[in-house]
Amino acid sequence: xxxxxxxxxARGSLHCxxxxxxxxxxxxxxxxxxxxxxxxMRHSGHATRHWSMLVEDExxxxxxxxxxxxxxxSLASHSPQYRLLxxxxxxxxxxxxxxxxxxxxxxTESRTLLARARGKPQLVYARGE
Amino acid sequence: MPFFxxxxxxxxxxxxxxxxxxxxxxxxxxxxTDGTLxxxxxxxxxxxxxxxxxxxxxxxxxxLTSLARHFHVVSLPPGTALQQQPLPLDQVYFPHQGVVSLLxxxxxxxxxxxxxxxRGGAACPILPSDRRDGFLTAVAHGPLRASRIASARLxxxxxxxxxxxxxxxxxxxxxxxxxxQNLVCAGLHSVEHRLARWLLETADRMETDTIATTQExxxxxxxxxxxxxxxxxxxLQDSGAINCARSRVDILDRRRLEAATCSCYTVLRAxxxxxxxxxxxxxxxxxx
Numbered sequence: 001x002x003x004x005x006x007x008x009x010a011r012g013s014l015h016c017x018x019x020x021x022x023x024x025x026x027x028x029x030x031x032x033x034x035x036x037x038x039x040x041m042r043h044s045g046h047a048t049r050h051w052s053m054l055v056e057d058e059x060x061x062x063x064x065x066x067x068x069x070x071x072x073x074s075l076a077s078h079s080p081q082y083r084l085l086x087x088x089x090x091x092x093x094x095x096x097x098x099x100x101x102x103x104x105x106x107x108t109e110s111r112t113l114l115a116r117a118r119g120k121p122q123l124v125y126a127r128g129e
Numbered sequence: 130m131p132f133f134x135x136x137x138x139x140x141x142x143x144x145x146x147x148x149x150x151x152x153x154x155x156x157x158x159x160x161x162t163d164g165t166l167x168x169x170x171x172x173x174x175x176x177x178x179x180x181x182x183x184x185x186x187x188x189x190x191x192x193l194t195s196l197a198r199h200f201h202v203v204s205l206p207p208g209t210a211l212q213q214q215p216l217p218l219d220q221v222y223f224p225h226q227g228v229v230s231l232l233x234x235x236x237x238x239x240x241x242x243x244x245x246x247x248r249g250g251a252a253c254p255i256l257p258s259d260r261r262d263g264f265l266t267a268v269a270h271g272p273l274r275a276s277r278i279a280s281a282r283l284x285x286x287x288x289x290x291x292x293x294x295x296x297x298x299x300x301x302x303x304x305x306x307x308x309x310q311n312l313v314c315a316g317l318h319s320v321e322h323r324l325a326r327w328l329l330e331t332a333d334r335m336e337t338d339t340i341a342t343t344q345e346x347x348x349x350x351x352x353x354x355x356x357x358x359x360x361x362x363x364x365l366q367d368s369g370a371i372n373c374a375r376s377r378v379d380i381l382d383r384r385r386l387e388a389a390t391c392s393c394y395t396v397l398r399a400x401x402x403x404x405x406x407x408x409x410x411x412x413x414x415x416x417x
Contacts, residue, residue, distance in 0.1 A: 044319035
């Protein structure tokens with residue numbers, strides 16, 4: 001069975017699911033991601049409204065995103081305009097989080113490179129591993 | 130296959146194939162019996178063992194001596210099912226080390242922790258019917274060492290041991306109070322808050338800041354998917370409250386973890402400390 005990794009974007013950070021879960025196919029992965037998102041949203045009010053989930057296959061290839069604003073039941077009572085705004089904000093924040101995380105990786109890699117160039121002990125490792 | 134493994138309808142519903150940390154949980158048949166507590170077979174080890182469980186330690190010396198021959202000390206590996214539904218909960222466990230977790234299991238194999246007991250309490254039938262019908266499943270959390278007694282025998286001893294009767298009432302009430310609070314928490318609070326609370330309470334009951342557990346195991350206690358626990362634990366780790374290793378969670382900053390819980394943690398702690406006078410002081414308090 002293929003393995004899928006479900007990473008969480010929350011408040012400018014990407015929380016990685018390193019172990020991943022084995023699921024029969026992409027459809028099952030979509031259902032699982034939605035179920036996890038619903039568990040994370042349960043009773044959390046608006047705190048998780050702008051979170052999103054990035055699902056990757058075992059090679060690290062991104063497959064799809066789950067934007068919490070699209071499935072948040074607490075948004076149902078709001079006007080369509082508000083829901084659209086929430087969905088757009090969720091997408092923008094997720095894009096911003098990706099840029100932030102990529103910048104952090106670049107920063108870490110640059111520090112590693114500098115440390116190596118100066119012959120100093122390598123205290124930081126690439127990609128946080 | 131361990132006898133309590135249930136057939137899972139959804140293969141993706143991870144974390145339900147066993148209650149064990151390593152996935153090789155053992156049944157009660159593999160329990161190692163150390164001997165009669167305080168009896169002649171464990172002479173020399175008896176006196177220290179009484180004090181390991183504070184309910185037993187709180188009993189008058191005379192009462193304790195007369196009860197000694199009825200107890201057996203058992204050592205069990207993590208994840209052992211002490212009692213599996215539909216079998217009734219007909220044994221009472223007074224933990225000396227580790228925690229006994231009482232779980233409710235649905236026909237689909239989903240689990241959620243109803244209550245748990247560490248050295249400051251006892252895992253016992255909550256309702257009289259628990260001695261006849263199996264609603265709860267009792268599982269060892271962490272390596273467990275406990276004094277065990279058949280529930281029916283304990284019941285018979287209560288008439289002539291008043292201090293034990295009072296202690297058992299308090300233990301049962303502590304479990305009920307936990308059940309009430311867990312109901313409030315599961316019904317109203319986010320999984321993030323519940324996870325922080327579960328970690329703190331388990332650490333309190335185990336009396337250590339290092340909890341030997343896996344994320345799968347925690348997911349079974351909270352009734353959520355393993356991935357949900359992984360992601361929220363990573364969030365807590367980023368905040369500096371905990372550190373997660375493969376089969377261990379270290380609490381690094383108790384105050385920060387407390388800030389991440391809901392009000393249920395302090396409410397339950399206040400309730401339980403009134404009930405169980407044997408409950409340890411909060412780890413932040415200075416110890417003599």
